[in-house]
Amino acid sequence: MNEHDSERIAGLLETDGMEEAESFDDADVIVLNTCCIRENADNKLYGQLGNLKKLKEERPDLQIAVGGCLAQKDRETIRERAPHVDVVFGTHNVGRATELLTEARANGPLTEILEESEAFPSALPVKRDANHAAWVTIQIGCDNSCAFCIVPAVRGKEISRPYGELVEEVRQLASNGVTEVTLLGQNVNSYGRDLTLKLRGSELPDDSELLVGRSWTQGRHTARPLFSDLLRSVSEIEGIRRVRYTSPHPKDLRVETMDVMGEVPEVCEHLHLPLQSGSDQILASMHRGYTANKYLAKIAAARQRIVDLAVTTDIIVGFPGESDDDFEKTLELAAAVQFDNAFTFIYSPRPGTEAADLVDQYVSQDVAAERMERLRQVIERSSLHSNQTRVGLHEEVIVEGRSKRDSAMLTGRTRHNRLVHFPAQNNIRAGSYAQVLVTGARTFNLNGELLEVTAPAKHKTRIPVASS
Numbered sequence: 485m486n487e488h489d490s491e492r493i494a495g496l497l498e499t500d501g502m503e504e505a506e507s508f509d510d511a512d513v514i515v516l517n518t519c520c521i522r523e524n525a526d527n528k529l530y531g532q533l534g535n536l537k538k539l540k541e542e543r544p545d546l547q548i549a550v551g552g553c554l555a556q557k558d559r560e561t562i563r564e565r566a567p568h569v570d571v572v573f574g575t576h577n578v579g580r581a582t583e584l585l586t587e588a589r590a591n592g593p594l595t596e597i598l599e600e601s602e603a604f605p606s607a608l609p610v611k612r613d614a615n616h617a618a619w620v621t622i623q624i625g626c627d628n629s630c631a632f633c634i635v636p637a638v639r640g641k642e643i644s645r646p647y648g649e650l651v652e653e654v655r656q657l658a659s660n661g662v663t664e665v666t667l668l669g670q671n672v673n674s675y676g677r678d679l680t681l682k683l684r685g686s687e688l689p690d691d692s693e694l695l696v697g698r699s700w701t702q703g704r705h706t707a708r709p710l711f712s713d714l715l716r717s718v719s720e721i722e723g724i725r726r727v728r729y730t731s732p733h734p735k736d737l738r739v740e741t742m743d744v745m746g747e748v749p750e751v752c753e754h755l756h757l758p759l760q761s762g763s764d765q766i767l768a769s770m771h772r773g774y775t776a777n778k779y780l781a782k783i784a785a786a787r788q789r790i791v792d793l794a795v796t797t798d799i800i801v802g803f804p805g806e807s808d809d810d811f812e813k814t815l816e817l818a819a820a821v822q823f824d825n826a827f828t829f830i831y832s833p834r835p836g837t838e839a840a841d842l843v844d845q846y847v848s849q850d851v852a853a854e855r856m857e858r859l860r861q862v863i864e865r866s867s868l869h870s871n872q873t874r875v876g877l878h879e880e881v882i883v884e885g886r887s888k889r890d891s892a893m894l895t896g897r898t899r900h901n902r903l904v905h906f907p908a909q910n911n912i913r914a915g916s917y918a919q920v921l922v923t924g925a926r927t928f929n930l931n932g933e934l935l936e937v938t939a940p941a942k943h944k945t946r947i948p949v950a951s952s
């Protein structure tokens with residue numbers, strides 16, 4: 485989400501006539517887009533701002549802006565600790581970034597934080613890093629209240645973007661050669677809940693199809709447009725070959741979504757389902773709304789409906805009150821699911837969240853680090869094993885470019901989102917689809933041989949135009 489906001493900020497600045505600079509030294513404007521989900525981002529920001537102070541002293545015309553949810557949370561601290569910052573803005577006014585810079589140039593440093601978005605930031609220009617693939621935000625904010633999480637406080641309540649607008653955006657992307665889209669939201673399976681609440685009890689307005697989609701308006705008026713309907717509609721768009729999404733919440737993951745993943749070829753057979761903990765007691769104090777068994781049942785149902793499904797997750801270790809026994813349950817569950825990969829985090833207290841107040845139950849850093857290491861080993865074991873099962877298979881990859889480590893190799897992503905390195909003498913444009921034979925497996929990637937390019941990239945490459 486945060487990276488996608490960065491793309492929007494970059495897009496706005498470019499529309500305003502700016503060009504990407506090679507380094508901080510070459511830049512007239514530097515925007516740091518921050519995230520406060522875990523604590524280490526705080527430390528990084530102040531370190532970075534410290535480095536920039538010297539640059540600002542040398543070149544007073546340089547403008548420095550800090551945006552994102554950490555800026556929103558720590559607005560006063562940033563002002564105090566880094567008075568050389570020109571603009572501080574939050575997650576709800578990304579669209580005003582360039583205007584704020586202009587205002588600050590005329591009137592001096594300013595802070596503008598809105599508590600809620602005025603409008604869905606959908607129409608903002610975007611500078612996409614990979615032109616063949618695009619993120620599409622389908623929902624902002626979150627209505628859950630996980631005890632560890634700062635997202636609801638900084639991103640606000642859940643707001644879904646109108647159905648028809650999303651489908652239209654993907655159609656536009658596809659007509660520009662984008663073939664892979666990732667639908668983004670904090671809780672994608674509750675997509676549309678707020679849209680329906682707006683319509684309930686009132687006559688359907690003329691634009692209801694735009695708001696909630698055709699399948700909903702054709703008679704399911706008591707329900708809501710389902711995320712699975714959206715997956716289907718997006719997959720039907722000509723040119724779209726791969727559809728991904730992140731993240732579903734285990735308590736809201738519906739069979740309809742699993743069925744679409746199993747039935748619709750464009751929807752990749754990869755489920756990222758954040759677990760957080762394998763202990764029922766910890767899940768309850770986190771307010772996650774499911775038990776370990778319910779989580780296992782969802783995975784079993786998904787695996788039954790979706791052939792060759794890859795499952796990845798997020799896990800937190802050292803949540804306040806987590807005992808050895810609770811942690812063992814997480815290890816057991818991770819081993820039982822055999823995750824293809826996982827993002828693992830040491831619990832990080834976030835100010836204002838419920839769990840941050842449980843100071844007397846904090847787990848020591850040493851214990852948390854040791855647990856993290858044990859969990860890492862379990863995850864890496866299943867990850868390596870699952871990669872090994874791919875050896876000998878033909879996999880479709882979308883080419884991402886030359887390998888950073890070895891320029892004789894190209895890298896690509898499979899439908900499971902596994903990274904494959906394969907030798908290729910001729911350059912194949914990023915965004916092309918190719919078949920590879922998987923010849924080797926490591927913990928974090930596969931090795932392969934190119935069989936054939938099946939679909940060359942279609943997106944247009946932007947040619948930089950120098951201004952005179």
Ligand code: SAH
Pocket residue numbers: 521522632633634669670671731732733758760798799800829830831832833834
């Ligand atoms: N909406 C998504 C999660 C978004 S945050 C969901 O509910 O699954 C991404 C991940 O960051 C979370 O899944 C969690 O594992 C991790 N995370 C969030 N807050 C954290 C905290 N305070 N400490 C450590 N990890 C955290």
Ligand code: SF4
Pocket residue numbers: 626627628629630633634635636670671733
């Ligand atoms: Fe945070 Fe929970 Fe919402 Fe995810 S579902 S964003 S973890 S509050």
